[in-house]
Amino acid sequence: MFSAAPGRLIPSPYRSLFADRTFRRLMPVFALSDLGDGMTVVAVAWLAFTLGPDGGQGTLAGVAVAAYVLPGALGALILGRWMGRLPARRLLVTDSVLRAVLLGAVPLAHMAGLLTPAVYVGLLGASSLLHAWGKAGKHTLFAPLLPDDQRLAANSMLSTSLWSATIVGPALAGLFMEAVSPAWIIGLDAATFAVLALQTGRTALPQSSVPPATGGTRRGLIILRRQPELLGLLLVTWVFNLAFGPVKIALPLFVSDNLAAGTGLLGAYWAAFGIGAVIGALALGAAKRLPLWPAMLGIIAGHGIGMLPFTLTDTAFPSLIGFAFAGLVYGPYSALSFTLIQDRAPADSLTTVTAARSAVLLTASPLGAALGGFLLDRTNAPAVLVGCGALMLLTVPTSIAALKLYGNHRRRPQPPHLPTEQARHIA
Incomplete structure (x- = not known):
């Protein structure tokens, strides 16, 4: 009786959605990666302020934020001939591995004293090159797996995860940066992408009957x-x-x-x-x-x-x-x-x-x-x-x-x- 009551408080579209084993396995790592990105929104600009020369911190912060976003559009346009042939899961795993490696290099370079502004912007830009494809794979992954009447609930959960991360992520980043360099916050985001790649790669997904065009x-x-x-x-x-x-x-x-x-x-x-x-x-x-x-x-x-x-x-x-x-x-x-x-x-x-x-x-x-x-x-x-x-x-x-x-x-x-x-x- 007691255990059944909370289930009644959850709308039926969400109950049926989380009844799907694949969604239950992947949604938590999606949320973890979103939280890492939420923290990195603050850390990217803050680290740029510490790396920039006197009088040029603002410019470097703007360039760093742009480098963390805009190359994704370039990658979507110039790499479509090759990336468009990959299934959704491989797109997501490939993007996650790239971001895990390159963002993970930021704290390592910082610790070794090699993180110059040019190296920093280069790592951020290269890490975002496939991100449009990764997001496409993320939103496409569930489309063939869920009935049509569950797609809206699944997309709503993905949106809720992103919006929750924009609230919690910056607050957590502020707390962590009281104790560690913002470079390690970026490294923590890299770790969340590594977990996302690992969990997505090892989750069994039904083969799509429609090959990518x-x-x-x-x-x-x-x-x-x-x-x-x-x-x-x-x-x-x-x-x-x-x-x-x-x-x-x-x-x-x-x-x-x-x-x-x-x-x-x-x-x-x-x-x-x-x-x-x-x-x-x-x-x-x-x-x-x-x-x-x-x-x-x-x-x-x-x-x-x-x-x-x-x-x-x-x-x-x-x-x-x-x-x-x-x-x-x-x-x-x-x-x-x-x-x-x-x-x-x-x-x-x-x-x-x-x-x-x-x-x-x-x-x-x-x-x-x-x-x-x-x-x-x-x-x-x-x-x-x-x-x-x-x-x-x-x-x-x-x-x-x-x-x-x-x-x-x-x-x-x-x-x-x-x-x-x-x-x-x-x-």
């Missing part, structure tokens, strides 16, 4: 271009990420200049956003059926509304509540978009489509951050933050109009002179 990232981009729904999702998500990019630059200035507060309040903003995102992602996974496009556009609109209280600068409370609400509605977005891709993309091209999507999206947030810095020099932080929300709100009616136009095109009757098979294909 040839063509690499180029094929993925072609599929995205030829399928209006997937292309629309990519464009909407790119604009959404672009609109969120300036927030990372403008929010610290809003806290320091407009509210005359310190880093404690800035951390409270991001903690509120992250906690809201975790709750939102978990709540989504409990939903058995959900109209994907209306839900995603509703998320973008809700996020935009959550940014509007930044017009009020007399107190932090309205904008803090608004930012928490923005996180609450933003949390499910990744799970919904990946579920739509899994439903619409050809099974043999799922990894290449996901990798191509990651390569394109990796450009949005840095461009948005650069745009935010340009605007901050010409206006103020509240205007930039509210402008981000306004752009999100503007995205919604534009997307609805495009979807209606596409729907009307599909309902248009076929010309009678077309052969029957060709008419069916166009419809």
Whole structure:
């Protein structure tokens, strides 16, 4: 009786999901790796500050953070011919081994006195070269193993793990860096990737009946271009990420200049956003059926509304509540978009489509951050933050109009002179 009660508190989609042995074995190591990445977000920049020359610490920190992210887009584009042929598990293991080795070299080089800024940036950049493929393999791994009605719950768990890591990881990194160098935090992240590679490699997975298609990232981009729904999702998500990019630059200035507060309040903003995102992602996974496009556009609109209280600068409370609400509605977005891709993309091209999507999206947030810095020099932080929300709100009616136009095109009757098979294909 007592042991049965907690099970009733867990929504049935999650109960059936964790009944799958493969998911039970892999989800904990996914969460461990996410936690390691959450800690490394802080450690990468902090170690750069200690390595950079006087007056150049900020520049080195920016270069290091970019090196830890952007080469993944390059790897997705130039290595697609070879990586796209690998099954999802091998992609994930290959990326995890590469990151374990190269990130693990950071504390060793630091201990040996060989960690110069050039070596540091080189190790970070090389470690991220296959990461778009690794993420594609991670999100593709469960697609052929789980029933269609469990995909949304699985993607929600992956999103929840990422959002939880963004809350807990930086806090743990701050505690650890009181005792050890940030280089060892990066080494700890390397250890989590080693565990991920080992556990994924030794977990028995059913052989997929659909071999990976040839063509690499180029094929993925072609599929995205030829399928209006997937292309629309990519464009909407790119604009959404672009609109969120300036927030990372403008929010610290809003806290320091407009509210005359310190880093404690800035951390409270991001903690509120992250906690809201975790709750939102978990709540989504409990939903058995959900109209994907209306839900995603509703998320973008809700996020935009959550940014509007930044017009009020007399107190932090309205904008803090608004930012928490923005996180609450933003949390499910990744799970919904990946579920739509899994439903619409050809099974043999799922990894290449996901990798191509990651390569394109990796450009949005840095461009948005650069745009935010340009605007901050010409206006103020509240205007930039509210402008981000306004752009999100503007995205919604534009997307609805495009979807209606596409729907009307599909309902248009076929010309009678077309052969029957060709008419069916166009419809």
